[in-house]
Amino acid sequence: MEIIATKGLKKCLVATVAVAATYLTAPSGVIAGDKDSLTIAYHVSVPAWDPTTGLSSVNPQLQSIYKSVFDQYIDQNPDLSFKPGLLTDWGWNEDRTKVHMTVRSGAKWQDGKTITAQDVVWNLNRASDPASGNPVAGFIWASVGDFEVNGNKITGTVKSYTADYFKWMAFLTGYLIPPHYYEEVGKEGFEKKPMGSGPYMVDKFERGSYVRLKANPYYWGGKPAIENVVFKFVTNPASRIAEIESGSSDLTLNIPFEEYDRLKDKSGLAGVTTPVSDIAMIFFNDVEPFLDANVRKAAVHAVDRNALVDRLLKGYGVPLHTLEAPEYTAYDPSIKVAYDPELAKKLLAKSGFSPSNPVELTIQTTRGYLPKDYEIIQAIVGMWRKVGIEAKIDVYEVAKHYELRAQDTLAPAAFYNWGNSVGDPQDSTGHAMFGPSPHSVWDTDDLDGMIGPLWGERDESRRIAGWKKVSRYIADNAYVLPLYQQVQPVIHRSGLAFTPYVSNFILPHTMGW
Amino acid sequence: MTAASLLRRLLLSVPTLFGVLIINFVLLRVVPGDPIAMMIGPGATPEDIQNLRQIYGLDKSIYQQFLLYLGDFLSGDLGTSISMRQDVVELIVGRLPVTLELALVAIAISLVGIVGLGITASIWKGRWPEVLIDVFSGFVQAVPDFLWALLFILIFGVLWASMPIFGRMDLAVEFDPLTQFYLFESLFRGDLVVFRSILMHILLPALSLALPLIAIGARLLKSSINESMAQDYVQLARVKGFSHFRIVVSQAFPNALIPTVTLTGVQMTFLIGGTVLVERIFGYPGLGNMAIDAVINRDLPLIQGIVLTFAVMFIVLNILIDMTYAFLNPRLRHD
Numbered sequence: 037m038e039i040i041a042t043k044g045l046k047k048c049l050v051a052t053v054a055v056a057a058t059y060l061t062a063p064s065g066v067i068a069g070d071k072d073s074l075t076i077a078y079h080v081s082v083p084a085w086d087p088t089t090g091l092s093s094v095n096p097q098l099q100s101i102y103k104s105v106f107d108q109y110i111d112q113n114p115d116l117s118f119k120p121g122l123l124t125d126w127g128w129n130e131d132r133t134k135v136h137m138t139v140r141s142g143a144k145w146q147d148g149k150t151i152t153a154q155d156v157v158w159n160l161n162r163a164s165d166p167a168s169g170n171p172v173a174g175f176i177w178a179s180v181g182d183f184e185v186n187g188n189k190i191t192g193t194v195k196s197y198t199a200d201y202f203k204w205m206a207f208l209t210g211y212l213i214p215p216h217y218y219e220e221v222g223k224e225g226f227e228k229k230p231m232g233s234g235p236y237m238v239d240k241f242e243r244g245s246y247v248r249l250k251a252n253p254y255y256w257g258g259k260p261a262i263e264n265v266v267f268k269f270v271t272n273p274a275s276r277i278a279e280i281e282s283g284s285s286d287l288t289l290n291i292p293f294e295e296y297d298r299l300k301d302k303s304g305l306a307g308v309t310t311p312v313s314d315i316a317m318i319f320f321n322d323v324e325p326f327l328d329a330n331v332r333k334a335a336v337h338a339v340d341r342n343a344l345v346d347r348l349l350k351g352y353g354v355p356l357h358t359l360e361a362p363e364y365t366a367y368d369p370s371i372k373v374a375y376d377p378e379l380a381k382k383l384l385a386k387s388g389f390s391p392s393n394p395v396e397l398t399i400q401t402t403r404g405y406l407p408k409d410y411e412i413i414q415a416i417v418g419m420w421r422k423v424g425i426e427a428k429i430d431v432y433e434v435a436k437h438y439e440l441r442a443q444d445t446l447a448p449a450a451f452y453n454w455g456n457s458v459g460d461p462q463d464s465t466g467h468a469m470f471g472p473s474p475h476s477v478w479d480t481d482d483l484d485g486m487i488g489p490l491w492g493e494r495d496e497s498r499r500i501a502g503w504k505k506v507s508r509y510i511a512d513n514a515y516v517l518p519l520y521q522q523v524q525p526v527i528h529r530s531g532l533a534f535t536p537y538v539s540n541f542i543l544p545h546t547m548g549w
Numbered sequence: 550m551t552a553a554s555l556l557r558r559l560l561l562s563v564p565t566l567f568g569v570l571i572i573n574f575v576l577l578r579v580v581p582g583d584p585i586a587m588m589i590g591p592g593a594t595p596e597d598i599q600n601l602r603q604i605y606g607l608d609k610s611i612y613q614q615f616l617l618y619l620g621d622f623l624s625g626d627l628g629t630s631i632s633m634r635q636d637v638v639e640l641i642v643g644r645l646p647v648t649l650e651l652a653l654v655a656i657a658i659s660l661v662g663i664v665g666l667g668i669t670a671s672i673w674k675g676r677w678p679e680v681l682i683d684v685f686s687g688f689v690q691a692v693p694d695f696l697w698a699l700l701f702i703l704i705f706g707v708l709w710a711s712m713p714i715f716g717r718m719d720l721a722v723e724f725d726p727l728t729q730f731y732l733f734e735s736l737f738r739g740d741l742v743v744f745r746s747i748l749m750h751i752l753l754p755a756l757s758l759a760l761p762l763i764a765i766g767a768r769l770l771k772s773s774i775n776e777s778m779a780q781d782y783v784q785l786a787r788v789k790g791f792s793h794f795r796i797v798v799s800q801a802f803p804n805a806l807i808p809t810v811t812l813t814g815v816q817m818t819f820l821i822g823g824t825v826l827v828e829r830i831f832g833y834p835g836l837g838n839m840a841i842d843a844v845i846n847r848d849l850p851l852i853q854g855i856v857l858t859f860a861v862m863f864i865v866l867n868i869l870i871d872m873t874y875a876f877l878n879p880r881l882r883h884d
Binding site for chain 1: 581582583584585586587588589590593594595596597598600601604630631632633634635636640643644699702703706707710713714715716717720829830831832833834835838839841842845846847848
């Protein structure tokens with residue numbers, strides 16, 4: 037009797053499991069692969085929607101999503117050059133004491149209301165208001181004020197000249213939000229249901245999980261080719277790889293290069309790598325032993341950038357000798373610092389150091405925050421050791437890096453990734469190397485004396501020439517160790533027309549099937 | 550557990566929570582990582598930085614900040630998230646059910662696994678099913694939950710793409726929930742399409758969390774049953790002619806439950822802690838996933854709120870375990 041009961045139980049269990057498995061694994065609604073839709077396995081999630089204030093507004097990795105929903109004053113082409121956004125015309129007067137802008141006619145917010153010049157001025161004033169929480173309110177946005185509106189034309193008075201004012205209109209926090217809507221729903225209401233004038237509208241936002249966008253029928257640039265876009269926030273690289281490999285997503289990025297090489301050759305998938313506006317570098321601090329020019333120069337000459345890129349990054353990087361990438365305005369290809377370990381040894385010998393009597397220092401790095409960051413530093417430490425520099429690696433989180441950098445208490449050497457998607461020298465060499473900047477690490481009067489006057493230089497060609505001179509001076513004196521330009525690996529479904537951007541943007545409205 | 554002892558436990562949890570509050574607050578301000586330093590853009594001036602400190606109340610001394618925080622806490626306000634710009638209580642209330650649902654499903658899977666494997670190993674003691682279960686338990690115990698998560702993604706997401714590996718439900722499925730308990734709500738509403746989608750999405754993360762618990766629990770249950778099998782009442786049952794199966798299930802098993810419940814309860818706290826990484830790997834929008842973002846962004850009010858919530862969950866869980874223990878062991882009901 038008991039045996040029969042057990043057998044019956046077993047059969048019942050097997051049947052239940054079979055039915056459940058069939059039911060659960062049967063296909064259900066799938067978005068990826070649908071030609072009207074695009075699913076992106078994105079590497080970061082959107083914490084907040086206001087693109088002009090707070091922590092998220094200065095996170096370069098969120099800009100692709102912000103640019104899909106909000107317009108910028110000025111837009112950018114894939115090669116970093118500028119093009120009209122909500123402003124169709126902009127510029128300075130002769131002596132650069134006034135600015136003028138023209139607001140695009142007929143552009144609308146996502147609720148169908150017309151965007152007026154007053155709306156633009158409201159946004160500019162809000163950005164410059166310290167109480168708004170715009171992280172660059174003072175330096176950038178408050179540099180121009182007293183705006184006057186005449187039809188769709190705006191004029192403003194320059195309070196303190198900054199040459200990259202208009203470039204910031206295509207950069208971090210340079211977005212517009214609808215004043216009438218923001219004032220109606222308030223800060224928290226806006227976070228729950230954001231609205232802009234960009235190519236897509238937020239259809240559904242599940243915090244920490246995904247955002248679903250729908251094409252904006254009012255978009256001044258024409259309705260995007262792909263109607264529905266989902267950004268899934270897949271922060272784990274292994275999960276992103278699984279997403280694209282399983283067909284659950286149509287596009288992903290920020291994956292290890294080894295995986296990129298494997299996936300790009302897979303049937304049904306295609307890969308694109310683009311050098312982007314991120315520069316891997318090592319900050320030198322003006323503390324011992326780097327106050328000794330021989331040690332600094334030796335540390336730079338000892339590093340074989342080509343070997344780092346070829347062996348550790350599998351060729352996915354562009355060796356650099358300054359903090360200016362080839363796409364930047366002040367890039368000077370003639371500035372080169374030779375890889376010369378023998379010269380490095382000689383320089384160290386002048387200061388009494390050798391491989392048997394090395395100079396000791398600490399180098400700080402993140403581990404896993406950037407592609408191969410720790411491995412790159414390990415390799416550099418090995419190169420240094422051969423010439424007589426013994427470096428101890430201190431691994432920290434990027435949050436600690438920011439804190440130490442703001443306090444100017446970084447170790448003599450610290451690995452970092454500097455992003456500058458507008459390509460102006462002020463926003464790379466300038467802020468990274470000018471002593472009074474909260475971001476700089478090297479802080480000496482000679483360099484500050486060269487950089488200082490360039491902030492106010494109104495002649496553009498003289499300004500760019502000045503920055504090139506600064507880059508050469510920095511390279512000659514080894515005040516920083518630029519390493520390479522980062523490369524972004526993107527894997528997407530075959531058949532998707534994907535446009536890579538040097539600014540590292542993933543813009544669905546520029547794509548199509 | 551009597552009402553008085555329950556009240557005593559609840560009162561004792563107040564100083565525990567207060568301790569967590571203080572340690573949490575001080576620790577977060579001592580460890581490296583300044584949220585303002587992460588926020589300042591390339592062009593920020595010292596005035597911009599000072600202004601941001603003022604906006605987020607970080608310009609005051611730690612002592613002043615704590616007093617303000619305590620005052621707000623007592624009035625039920627945990628502050629505003631620096632990174633998400635939303636009320637912390639609202640954010641936690643929105644995410645907590647997601648994690649609770651995941652944890653409950655994981656616990657349910659664990660209980661089924663523990664009881665099933667524990668009893669099976671005892672019934673077939675010394676034979677191949679017991680050996681197989683022992684090997685399985687040893688192997689599972691050696692692998693942490695997040696590795697199971699990655700393994701499941703590889704197996705069910707890539708090699709045999711049959712299960713969803715991201716999120717909480719299919720994005721194509723329309724569901725307008727009233728609560729954040731999607732699984733229970735869809736079942737309660739009888740919406741089987743939504744229920745299936747949510748169940749499919751919760752299975753792998755829940756299984757990743759449950760496996761280590763099953764391994765430990767099944768081993769303990771098996772040895773507890775085996776110990777009980779040597780007791781006099783089991784001998785009596787044998788004399789009465791009860792079958793081996795019946796003796797294990799109806800005589801030894803209930804008495805073997807007490808140590809298993811105790812250990813399983815302790816392990817459940819690890820399970821809840823494990824949701825942090827597992828949610829991250831599966832892109833599951835729970836409290837754990839949000840905790841990682843909060844830590845990355847040094848979002849002090851949000852981290853404080855989440856740690857407090859986890860602390861409350863652990864306290865409640867411990868009280869529940871004690872209550873279950875008392876329920877299973879009548880001698881404790883009168884302590």
